[in-house]
Amino acid sequence: MGNCIVAQSGGPTAVINASLAGVIRANQLNPTFGRVLGGIHGIEGVLAGKLYDLTDVPGSEIEILKQTPSSALGTCRYKLRRGQEEDFVKLVRVMDENDADVMFYIGGNDSMDTVDALSEWACAHGSDKRFVGIPKTVDNDLVPPDHCPGFPSAAKLANMVTHATRLDYDAYTRPEVFVLETMGRDAGWLAASCCLSGDVDLLVLPEVDFDRDWFLQQVQRKMDEKGSCYIVVSEGAHYEDGTYVSAGDSANDGFAHAVLGGAALTLKQMIVDAGVAPRGIVQDLSRAARSSNFAQARIDVAEAYELGVSAHMHAADPDFTAQVVGVKRGSAADGSYNAEYFAGPASEFANFVKNFPAEWIRKDYQGVTDEALAYFAPLVAGEPDIIYGTDGLPKTIVPYNLR
């Protein structure tokens, strides 16, 4: 067989490089492909022929790559669209010029759609080029797998910060609310996972249309009951008409606040303006949640890496294309969590959003059910296993990032 290309796309995660490391290492263990070429900045770089030879990355660097956050090859938001014939022609030409038979694409929904579209086009045009997807997303919203690499680490960091800031908040006697914001535009998995620490009083998810007055009543109730209210909100929380909560407090009459910022800032201001609490604290996890290598979940690193290995092994089969690898939840003999690996059609990964299940949401913003907690618990378990540098920071390596 010839060479292969591997590239990354979409928002980085704390373990997206572990999947890259898995592809590189698998080819060292069994050189199915002559060379492993890294496409710089996703499909954009591949189209421009920007490739970097990763075949012989030494084992010591591969270990550091596994704990390097962000996308070591760079990322892009460029979406390859069906019908943009010249992109497809060009991409296959770049693969030809580099003697590449297979392209591995590590990404979210959009990237899996790219895998599907490229496979479809190749098939329709008699090309033997093949395309294989490796999933990642802190949003955890791909349908077929139990969960996606990147999510467990983001959930772990979110839980650590939730617990630490809850203790910080509880040290005070003054009446105020605390509002933590997490990523999650369409699905509330990450926000919901914060409930695992047992510190969340109210949870606002994109899966439940936001009802301002009802929400404020719940905040008032918590403040009355215990003098505090710790709220977690997903960035994608929205009103029934689809308007994001972060767009501002539209129901706020009279004194109009132009709020530039996130959902947490808006909720805090809404609560203060309504007189429910005289002040509030805002903590937006923002990018820190998805890039915090110092809080990598053990299972997440292992699974992201093994999905890279699995994709490479599957790709030895010359008929394997338009497929994505993933993890299903199984049980070990003692009932403990066990990852089971599978591969499925890219189209099933691409075109759906897996929302946080309605039956796991407790009403009146009261958090999640025990079933949800049981789902989250094994994903964040275990101690981080990080190699530190003499500077006291986790070691990282980004030799291929060409910004």
Added chain:
Amino acid sequence: MGNCIVAQSGGPTAVINASLAGVIRANQLNPTFGRVLGGIHGIEGVLAGKLYDLTDVPGSEIEILKQTPSSALGTCRYKLRRGQEEDFVKLVRVMDENDADVMFYIGGNDSMDTVDALSEWACAHGSDKRFVGIPKTVDNDLVPPDHCPGFPSAAKLANMVTHATRLDYDAYTRPEVFVLETMGRDAGWLAASCCLSGDVDLLVLPEVDFDRDWFLQQVQRKMDEKGSCYIVVSEGAHYEDGTYVSAGDSANDGFAHAVLGGAALTLKQMIVDAGVAPRGIVQDLSRAARSSNFAQARIDVAEAYELGVSAHMHAADPDFTAQVVGVKRGSAADGSYNAEYFAGPASEFANFVKNFPAEWIRKDYQGVTDEALAYFAPLVAGEPDIIYGTDGLPKTIVPYNLR
């Protein structure tokens, strides 16, 4: 001797409980005091007679207390003012009622002033009650010591997030700025420490009056040079007239944005409005920086604990009052960092703010000098040494927090 009281005040840190643990443990090693009584919610709780017996906290719990963030005894913002005679009388009465000879107060500038005022009052009124301070502050702005417990851990977390989010930011090709905000109302130590990771392009400190146009020129230069600009700003950054940057972009003519939020959000909007970059990302460390037990700096835990022990040992001397313990920087035989412990008058800790040194600030917002980096480096060195629970989160214990 009789009993002692220990209480915590001001903003919590990641290691303020390590100092509390030091006091408790020292009394177990050498029972100078009959009982160690924890004052709940600082001076407020002590005045109300809310005390909790900590004398016999078992060693295993003391270990967990050392890694528990926030103030385990609760905190307060109540400032005891000279002249408020009834507070002084009441406090000494509470100490009498509980047979307490000494009160240890763990806190920042204001708390050290409380130590000073109480000692002064006791001396003037023929009382033999004594008051001893143990410093803490993530702002690092107390004058006599080399640094303050709480700061190294906050700096370590800030550096970890800076490096991780820088890599995340660099993965993209699109033109945008990144703005990270840290705590630091009067002094820029924490923001400056972010430069240690080598990832910061521009640094905005409270120590340099903010010049909007000149700053925007520097951003433009970075964007022109390398297509990216990673900015760190201290929450206390302000214009020459004292107006906080976070108060909004006052120089912004025409289209008025009412910005509710922090300095980072304001800078981002200022840059976008000025057309210097089409978009920007904001990351506010907010409370996470000071409460992140999972990023405790090794030196910080050790020093915070030993300052608690040191304060207790000093207090065996019946003349020891109106004093605060602290750390000076010494050198081991091989030139490496070595903490030297000292005690000094509370008045020297109370009434000054130690700014980040002007000679360590590079002009044009270009970060800090090598001397500054050499100051920061040993404080964040070493791997975290954390005891994790089966849930995958650092173990914590807060049996005395009565919110």
